[in-house]
Amino acid sequence: MKRLVIALLVLVGVLLAVDYGAAAAAESAVSKQMRQQLGLADDPSVRINGFPFLTQAISGDYSSVDITADRIRIGQLQDVQVRSQLRDVQAPLSELLGSGPRTLRVQNAEGTLRISADDLARLSGVDKLQIQNIDEQALQQAVKDGGDTSLASIDPDSAARLVGTTRVLGQDMQVSVIAVLQLSGRQIQVVPRDIRVGQPGSATPQALPPPVQTALRAMFTVQLDPGKLPLNVTATRLRARDGTLEISGFATGLVLGTDATTPAR
The missing domain is CATH 3.10.450 (Nuclear Transport Factor 2; Chain: A,)
Structure with a gap:
Protein backbone atom coordinates (compact mmCIF):
# COMPACT_ATOMS: atom_id res chain seq x y z
CA MET A 1 0.00 0.00 0.00
CA LYS A 2 2.82 2.40 0.89
CA ARG A 3 4.47 1.81 -2.50
CA LEU A 4 1.16 2.44 -4.25
CA VAL A 5 0.71 5.75 -2.42
CA ILE A 6 4.26 6.79 -3.30
CA ALA A 7 3.71 5.79 -6.94
CA LEU A 8 0.49 7.81 -7.09
CA LEU A 9 2.19 10.85 -5.57
CA VAL A 10 5.01 10.60 -8.09
CA LEU A 11 2.50 10.27 -10.93
CA VAL A 12 0.58 13.33 -9.72
CA GLY A 13 3.83 15.26 -9.47
CA VAL A 14 4.80 14.30 -13.02
CA LEU A 15 1.39 15.26 -14.38
CA LEU A 16 1.53 18.61 -12.60
CA ALA A 17 5.01 19.27 -13.98
CA VAL A 18 3.88 18.37 -17.50
CA ASP A 19 0.79 20.56 -17.16
CA TYR A 20 2.86 23.48 -15.83
CA GLY A 21 5.49 23.08 -18.56
CA ALA A 22 2.89 22.97 -21.32
CA ALA A 23 1.13 26.03 -19.91
CA ALA A 24 4.42 27.95 -19.70
CA ALA A 25 5.26 27.07 -23.31
CA ALA A 26 1.82 28.17 -24.49
CA GLU A 27 2.03 31.42 -22.50
CA SER A 28 5.41 32.15 -24.08
CA ALA A 29 3.96 31.57 -27.56
CA VAL A 30 0.99 33.85 -26.85
CA SER A 31 3.35 36.46 -25.40
CA LYS A 32 5.39 36.60 -28.61
CA GLN A 33 2.19 36.76 -30.66
CA MET A 34 0.79 39.62 -28.56
CA ARG A 35 4.08 41.51 -28.67
CA GLN A 36 3.73 41.67 -32.43
CA GLN A 37 -0.04 42.24 -32.32
CA LEU A 38 0.20 45.15 -29.86
CA GLY A 39 3.40 46.60 -31.32
CA LEU A 40 5.34 46.32 -28.04
CA ALA A 41 9.08 46.60 -27.54
CA ASP A 42 9.20 43.59 -25.17
CA ASP A 43 7.21 40.42 -24.62
CA PRO A 44 4.23 41.11 -22.32
CA SER A 45 3.28 39.01 -19.32
CA VAL A 46 0.72 36.33 -20.27
CA ARG A 47 -1.34 34.13 -17.97
CA ILE A 48 -3.61 31.38 -19.28
CA ASN A 49 -6.20 30.87 -16.55
CA GLY A 50 -7.92 27.63 -15.64
CA PHE A 51 -6.64 24.29 -14.34
CA PRO A 52 -5.66 21.85 -15.59
CA PHE A 53 -4.16 23.49 -18.66
CA LEU A 54 -3.92 20.30 -20.71
CA THR A 55 -7.70 19.78 -20.60
CA GLN A 56 -8.15 23.15 -22.28
CA ALA A 57 -5.25 22.53 -24.64
CA ILE A 58 -6.69 19.27 -25.96
CA SER A 59 -9.95 20.98 -26.89
CA GLY A 60 -8.24 24.17 -28.09
CA ASP A 61 -10.68 26.26 -26.04
CA TYR A 62 -9.36 28.53 -23.25
CA SER A 63 -11.73 30.26 -20.84
CA SER A 64 -9.55 33.32 -20.29
CA VAL A 65 -6.13 34.73 -21.05
CA ASP A 66 -4.75 37.80 -19.27
CA ILE A 67 -2.04 39.94 -20.88
CA THR A 68 -0.17 42.78 -19.15
CA ALA A 69 2.58 45.10 -20.38
CA ASP A 70 4.07 47.73 -18.06
CA ARG A 71 5.98 51.01 -18.56
CA ILE A 72 4.88 51.54 -22.15
CA ARG A 73 5.67 54.86 -23.84
CA ILE A 74 2.78 56.39 -25.78
CA GLY A 75 3.19 59.96 -27.03
CA GLN A 76 3.77 62.24 -24.04
CA LEU A 77 3.15 59.35 -21.63
CA GLN A 78 6.12 57.35 -20.34
CA ASP A 79 4.60 54.93 -17.83
CA VAL A 80 1.42 53.42 -19.28
CA GLN A 81 0.21 49.97 -18.31
CA VAL A 82 -1.54 48.08 -21.11
CA ARG A 83 -3.84 45.21 -20.18
CA SER A 84 -5.99 42.85 -22.22
CA GLN A 85 -8.36 40.26 -20.85
CA LEU A 86 -9.31 37.72 -23.52
CA ARG A 87 -12.31 35.48 -22.90
CA ASP A 88 -13.38 32.31 -24.73
CA VAL A 89 -10.21 31.95 -26.79
CA GLN A 90 -9.85 29.31 -29.50
CA ALA A 91 -6.36 28.19 -30.51
CA PRO A 92 -5.35 24.62 -31.52
CA LEU A 93 -2.42 23.44 -29.38
CA SER A 94 -0.47 22.18 -32.40
CA GLU A 95 -0.65 25.64 -33.95
CA LEU A 96 -0.04 27.46 -30.69
CA LEU A 97 3.15 25.55 -29.90
CA GLY A 98 4.28 25.03 -33.47
CA SER A 99 6.86 27.12 -35.29
CA GLY A 100 4.47 28.25 -38.02
CA PRO A 101 1.86 31.04 -38.11
CA ARG A 102 -0.57 31.29 -35.21
CA THR A 103 -4.16 32.47 -35.08
CA LEU A 104 -6.18 33.15 -31.93
CA ARG A 105 -9.93 33.63 -32.16
CA VAL A 106 -11.36 35.60 -29.26
CA GLN A 107 -15.07 35.84 -28.53
CA ASN A 108 -14.81 38.73 -26.05
CA ALA A 109 -12.01 41.04 -24.97
CA GLU A 110 -11.57 43.92 -22.55
CA GLY A 111 -8.72 46.33 -23.12
CA THR A 112 -7.43 48.94 -20.67
CA LEU A 113 -4.80 51.64 -20.47
CA ARG A 114 -3.69 52.89 -17.07
CA ILE A 115 -2.07 56.32 -16.92
CA SER A 116 0.12 56.75 -13.86
CA ALA A 117 0.08 59.67 -11.44
CA ASP A 225 -5.00 61.49 -26.42
CA PRO A 226 -3.22 58.37 -25.10
CA GLY A 227 -3.64 56.43 -28.34
CA LYS A 228 -5.66 53.36 -29.17
CA LEU A 229 -6.73 50.79 -26.64
CA PRO A 230 -5.28 47.27 -26.98
CA LEU A 231 -6.75 45.25 -29.87
CA ASN A 232 -8.63 48.28 -31.23
CA VAL A 233 -11.11 48.09 -28.36
CA THR A 234 -13.57 51.00 -28.36
CA ALA A 235 -13.10 53.12 -25.22
CA THR A 236 -16.28 53.38 -23.17
CA ARG A 237 -15.14 54.29 -19.66
CA LEU A 238 -12.69 56.60 -17.88
CA ARG A 239 -12.29 56.35 -14.13
CA ALA A 240 -9.83 56.63 -11.25
CA ARG A 241 -8.58 53.22 -10.18
CA ASP A 242 -5.70 52.04 -8.02
CA GLY A 243 -4.03 55.45 -8.12
CA THR A 244 -4.22 55.74 -11.92
CA LEU A 245 -6.55 57.02 -14.62
CA GLU A 246 -7.95 53.95 -16.34
CA ILE A 247 -9.52 53.93 -19.82
CA SER A 248 -11.34 50.72 -20.71
CA GLY A 249 -13.63 49.21 -23.30
CA PHE A 250 -14.79 45.98 -24.91
CA ALA A 251 -14.62 44.22 -28.26
CA THR A 252 -16.10 41.00 -29.65
CA GLY A 253 -15.25 38.57 -32.41
CA LEU A 254 -11.51 39.27 -32.61
CA VAL A 255 -9.04 37.34 -34.76
CA LEU A 256 -5.43 37.73 -33.65
CA GLY A 257 -2.42 36.56 -35.58
CA THR A 258 -1.94 35.68 -39.22
CA ASP A 259 -5.62 36.19 -40.11
CA ALA A 260 -5.89 39.54 -38.32
CA THR A 261 -6.11 42.60 -40.54
CA THR A 262 -5.26 45.51 -38.22
CA PRO A 263 -2.78 45.68 -35.35
CA ALA A 264 -3.70 47.46 -32.11
CA ARG A 265 -1.28 50.34 -32.73
Whole structure:
Protein backbone atom coordinates (compact mmCIF):
# COMPACT_ATOMS: atom_id res chain seq x y z
CA MET A 1 0.00 0.00 0.00
CA LYS A 2 2.82 2.40 0.89
CA ARG A 3 4.47 1.81 -2.50
CA LEU A 4 1.16 2.44 -4.25
CA VAL A 5 0.71 5.75 -2.42
CA ILE A 6 4.26 6.79 -3.30
CA ALA A 7 3.71 5.79 -6.94
CA LEU A 8 0.49 7.81 -7.09
CA LEU A 9 2.19 10.85 -5.57
CA VAL A 10 5.01 10.60 -8.09
CA LEU A 11 2.50 10.27 -10.93
CA VAL A 12 0.58 13.33 -9.72
CA GLY A 13 3.83 15.26 -9.47
CA VAL A 14 4.80 14.30 -13.02
CA LEU A 15 1.39 15.26 -14.38
CA LEU A 16 1.53 18.61 -12.60
CA ALA A 17 5.01 19.27 -13.98
CA VAL A 18 3.88 18.37 -17.50
CA ASP A 19 0.79 20.56 -17.16
CA TYR A 20 2.86 23.48 -15.83
CA GLY A 21 5.49 23.08 -18.56
CA ALA A 22 2.89 22.97 -21.32
CA ALA A 23 1.13 26.03 -19.91
CA ALA A 24 4.42 27.95 -19.70
CA ALA A 25 5.26 27.07 -23.31
CA ALA A 26 1.82 28.17 -24.49
CA GLU A 27 2.03 31.42 -22.50
CA SER A 28 5.41 32.15 -24.08
CA ALA A 29 3.96 31.57 -27.56
CA VAL A 30 0.99 33.85 -26.85
CA SER A 31 3.35 36.46 -25.40
CA LYS A 32 5.39 36.60 -28.61
CA GLN A 33 2.19 36.76 -30.66
CA MET A 34 0.79 39.62 -28.56
CA ARG A 35 4.08 41.51 -28.67
CA GLN A 36 3.73 41.67 -32.43
CA GLN A 37 -0.04 42.24 -32.32
CA LEU A 38 0.20 45.15 -29.86
CA GLY A 39 3.40 46.60 -31.32
CA LEU A 40 5.34 46.32 -28.04
CA ALA A 41 9.08 46.60 -27.54
CA ASP A 42 9.20 43.59 -25.17
CA ASP A 43 7.21 40.42 -24.62
CA PRO A 44 4.23 41.11 -22.32
CA SER A 45 3.28 39.01 -19.32
CA VAL A 46 0.72 36.33 -20.27
CA ARG A 47 -1.34 34.13 -17.97
CA ILE A 48 -3.61 31.38 -19.28
CA ASN A 49 -6.20 30.87 -16.55
CA GLY A 50 -7.92 27.63 -15.64
CA PHE A 51 -6.64 24.29 -14.34
CA PRO A 52 -5.66 21.85 -15.59
CA PHE A 53 -4.16 23.49 -18.66
CA LEU A 54 -3.92 20.30 -20.71
CA THR A 55 -7.70 19.78 -20.60
CA GLN A 56 -8.15 23.15 -22.28
CA ALA A 57 -5.25 22.53 -24.64
CA ILE A 58 -6.69 19.27 -25.96
CA SER A 59 -9.95 20.98 -26.89
CA GLY A 60 -8.24 24.17 -28.09
CA ASP A 61 -10.68 26.26 -26.04
CA TYR A 62 -9.36 28.53 -23.25
CA SER A 63 -11.73 30.26 -20.84
CA SER A 64 -9.55 33.32 -20.29
CA VAL A 65 -6.13 34.73 -21.05
CA ASP A 66 -4.75 37.80 -19.27
CA ILE A 67 -2.04 39.94 -20.88
CA THR A 68 -0.17 42.78 -19.15
CA ALA A 69 2.58 45.10 -20.38
CA ASP A 70 4.07 47.73 -18.06
CA ARG A 71 5.98 51.01 -18.56
CA ILE A 72 4.88 51.54 -22.15
CA ARG A 73 5.67 54.86 -23.84
CA ILE A 74 2.78 56.39 -25.78
CA GLY A 75 3.19 59.96 -27.03
CA GLN A 76 3.77 62.24 -24.04
CA LEU A 77 3.15 59.35 -21.63
CA GLN A 78 6.12 57.35 -20.34
CA ASP A 79 4.60 54.93 -17.83
CA VAL A 80 1.42 53.42 -19.28
CA GLN A 81 0.21 49.97 -18.31
CA VAL A 82 -1.54 48.08 -21.11
CA ARG A 83 -3.84 45.21 -20.18
CA SER A 84 -5.99 42.85 -22.22
CA GLN A 85 -8.36 40.26 -20.85
CA LEU A 86 -9.31 37.72 -23.52
CA ARG A 87 -12.31 35.48 -22.90
CA ASP A 88 -13.38 32.31 -24.73
CA VAL A 89 -10.21 31.95 -26.79
CA GLN A 90 -9.85 29.31 -29.50
CA ALA A 91 -6.36 28.19 -30.51
CA PRO A 92 -5.35 24.62 -31.52
CA LEU A 93 -2.42 23.44 -29.38
CA SER A 94 -0.47 22.18 -32.40
CA GLU A 95 -0.65 25.64 -33.95
CA LEU A 96 -0.04 27.46 -30.69
CA LEU A 97 3.15 25.55 -29.90
CA GLY A 98 4.28 25.03 -33.47
CA SER A 99 6.86 27.12 -35.29
CA GLY A 100 4.47 28.25 -38.02
CA PRO A 101 1.86 31.04 -38.11
CA ARG A 102 -0.57 31.29 -35.21
CA THR A 103 -4.16 32.47 -35.08
CA LEU A 104 -6.18 33.15 -31.93
CA ARG A 105 -9.93 33.63 -32.16
CA VAL A 106 -11.36 35.60 -29.26
CA GLN A 107 -15.07 35.84 -28.53
CA ASN A 108 -14.81 38.73 -26.05
CA ALA A 109 -12.01 41.04 -24.97
CA GLU A 110 -11.57 43.92 -22.55
CA GLY A 111 -8.72 46.33 -23.12
CA THR A 112 -7.43 48.94 -20.67
CA LEU A 113 -4.80 51.64 -20.47
CA ARG A 114 -3.69 52.89 -17.07
CA ILE A 115 -2.07 56.32 -16.92
CA SER A 116 0.12 56.75 -13.86
CA ALA A 117 0.08 59.67 -11.44
CA ASP A 118 3.71 60.33 -12.40
CA ASP A 119 2.72 60.87 -16.03
CA LEU A 120 -0.12 63.16 -15.00
CA ALA A 121 2.29 65.08 -12.74
CA ARG A 122 4.67 65.64 -15.66
CA LEU A 123 1.85 66.98 -17.82
CA SER A 124 0.46 69.30 -15.13
CA GLY A 125 3.69 70.40 -13.44
CA VAL A 126 2.40 69.36 -10.01
CA ASP A 127 4.76 67.63 -7.59
CA LYS A 128 3.93 64.46 -5.62
CA LEU A 129 0.62 64.09 -7.42
CA GLN A 130 -1.85 61.47 -6.21
CA ILE A 131 -4.96 60.24 -8.02
CA GLN A 132 -7.61 59.24 -5.50
CA ASN A 133 -11.11 57.83 -5.78
CA ILE A 134 -13.91 59.94 -4.37
CA ASP A 135 -17.33 58.89 -3.14
CA GLU A 136 -20.72 60.53 -2.76
CA GLN A 137 -20.16 61.27 0.92
CA ALA A 138 -16.93 63.15 0.16
CA LEU A 139 -18.69 65.22 -2.51
CA GLN A 140 -21.45 66.15 -0.08
CA GLN A 141 -18.86 67.04 2.55
CA ALA A 142 -17.13 69.32 0.04
CA VAL A 143 -20.40 71.23 -0.34
CA LYS A 144 -20.74 71.54 3.44
CA ASP A 145 -17.18 72.88 3.58
CA GLY A 146 -18.11 75.75 1.29
CA GLY A 147 -17.99 74.17 -2.16
CA ASP A 148 -20.49 74.83 -4.93
CA THR A 149 -23.75 72.92 -4.49
CA SER A 150 -23.30 71.38 -7.94
CA LEU A 151 -20.55 69.15 -6.49
CA ALA A 152 -23.24 66.99 -4.89
CA SER A 153 -24.63 66.07 -8.33
CA ILE A 154 -21.30 64.75 -9.70
CA ASP A 155 -21.19 61.03 -10.46
CA PRO A 156 -18.40 59.65 -8.20
CA ASP A 157 -17.58 56.98 -10.82
CA SER A 158 -16.63 59.76 -13.26
CA ALA A 159 -14.67 61.89 -10.82
CA ALA A 160 -11.40 61.87 -8.89
CA ARG A 161 -9.58 63.79 -6.23
CA LEU A 162 -6.15 65.03 -7.30
CA VAL A 163 -3.75 65.93 -4.50
CA GLY A 164 -0.33 67.43 -5.11
CA THR A 165 2.17 70.08 -4.10
CA THR A 166 2.76 73.29 -6.04
CA ARG A 167 3.75 76.92 -5.55
CA VAL A 168 0.90 79.04 -4.17
CA LEU A 169 1.38 82.67 -3.14
CA GLY A 170 5.13 82.16 -2.93
CA GLN A 171 4.98 79.00 -0.82
CA ASP A 172 4.95 75.26 -1.56
CA MET A 173 1.48 74.12 -0.55
CA GLN A 174 -0.61 71.00 -0.88
CA VAL A 175 -3.53 71.50 -3.25
CA SER A 176 -6.61 69.27 -3.31
CA VAL A 177 -8.77 69.28 -6.44
CA ILE A 178 -12.06 67.54 -7.16
CA ALA A 179 -12.13 66.93 -10.91
CA VAL A 180 -14.60 65.46 -13.38
CA LEU A 181 -13.20 62.87 -15.79
CA GLN A 182 -14.53 63.12 -19.34
CA LEU A 183 -13.96 60.77 -22.28
CA SER A 184 -14.70 61.86 -25.84
CA GLY A 185 -13.56 59.22 -28.31
CA ARG A 186 -9.97 58.66 -27.22
CA GLN A 187 -9.62 62.17 -25.81
CA ILE A 188 -9.23 62.40 -22.03
CA GLN A 189 -10.22 65.55 -20.20
CA VAL A 190 -9.64 66.24 -16.52
CA VAL A 191 -11.81 69.22 -15.53
CA PRO A 192 -11.33 70.77 -12.05
CA ARG A 193 -14.55 71.61 -10.22
CA ASP A 194 -13.30 72.41 -6.72
CA ILE A 195 -9.84 73.66 -5.68
CA ARG A 196 -8.59 73.97 -2.12
CA VAL A 197 -5.31 74.47 -0.33
CA GLY A 198 -4.67 72.16 2.59
CA GLN A 199 -5.43 68.54 3.42
CA PRO A 200 -8.49 66.99 1.67
CA GLY A 201 -11.57 67.29 3.83
CA SER A 202 -10.16 70.04 6.02
CA ALA A 203 -12.91 71.93 7.79
CA THR A 204 -11.54 75.36 6.94
CA PRO A 205 -9.88 75.24 3.49
CA GLN A 206 -7.84 78.34 2.73
CA ALA A 207 -9.64 80.83 0.48
CA LEU A 208 -7.69 81.81 -2.62
CA PRO A 209 -7.79 85.02 -4.65
CA PRO A 210 -9.53 84.60 -8.04
CA PRO A 211 -6.28 84.92 -10.08
CA VAL A 212 -4.70 82.12 -8.05
CA GLN A 213 -7.81 79.98 -8.48
CA THR A 214 -7.60 80.56 -12.24
CA ALA A 215 -3.92 79.61 -12.39
CA LEU A 216 -4.48 76.42 -10.38
CA ARG A 217 -7.49 75.49 -12.47
CA ALA A 218 -5.38 75.76 -15.62
CA MET A 219 -2.60 73.72 -14.02
CA PHE A 220 -4.91 70.84 -13.06
CA THR A 221 -6.82 70.87 -16.37
CA VAL A 222 -5.48 68.06 -18.55
CA GLN A 223 -6.37 67.13 -22.13
CA LEU A 224 -4.60 64.30 -23.93
CA ASP A 225 -5.00 61.49 -26.42
CA PRO A 226 -3.22 58.37 -25.10
CA GLY A 227 -3.64 56.43 -28.34
CA LYS A 228 -5.66 53.36 -29.17
CA LEU A 229 -6.73 50.79 -26.64
CA PRO A 230 -5.28 47.27 -26.98
CA LEU A 231 -6.75 45.25 -29.87
CA ASN A 232 -8.63 48.28 -31.23
CA VAL A 233 -11.11 48.09 -28.36
CA THR A 234 -13.57 51.00 -28.36
CA ALA A 235 -13.10 53.12 -25.22
CA THR A 236 -16.28 53.38 -23.17
CA ARG A 237 -15.14 54.29 -19.66
CA LEU A 238 -12.69 56.60 -17.88
CA ARG A 239 -12.29 56.35 -14.13
CA ALA A 240 -9.83 56.63 -11.25
CA ARG A 241 -8.58 53.22 -10.18
CA ASP A 242 -5.70 52.04 -8.02
CA GLY A 243 -4.03 55.45 -8.12
CA THR A 244 -4.22 55.74 -11.92
CA LEU A 245 -6.55 57.02 -14.62
CA GLU A 246 -7.95 53.95 -16.34
CA ILE A 247 -9.52 53.93 -19.82
CA SER A 248 -11.34 50.72 -20.71
CA GLY A 249 -13.63 49.21 -23.30
CA PHE A 250 -14.79 45.98 -24.91
CA ALA A 251 -14.62 44.22 -28.26
CA THR A 252 -16.10 41.00 -29.65
CA GLY A 253 -15.25 38.57 -32.41
CA LEU A 254 -11.51 39.27 -32.61
CA VAL A 255 -9.04 37.34 -34.76
CA LEU A 256 -5.43 37.73 -33.65
CA GLY A 257 -2.42 36.56 -35.58
CA THR A 258 -1.94 35.68 -39.22
CA ASP A 259 -5.62 36.19 -40.11
CA ALA A 260 -5.89 39.54 -38.32
CA THR A 261 -6.11 42.60 -40.54
CA THR A 262 -5.26 45.51 -38.22
CA PRO A 263 -2.78 45.68 -35.35
CA ALA A 264 -3.70 47.46 -32.11
CA ARG A 265 -1.28 50.34 -32.73
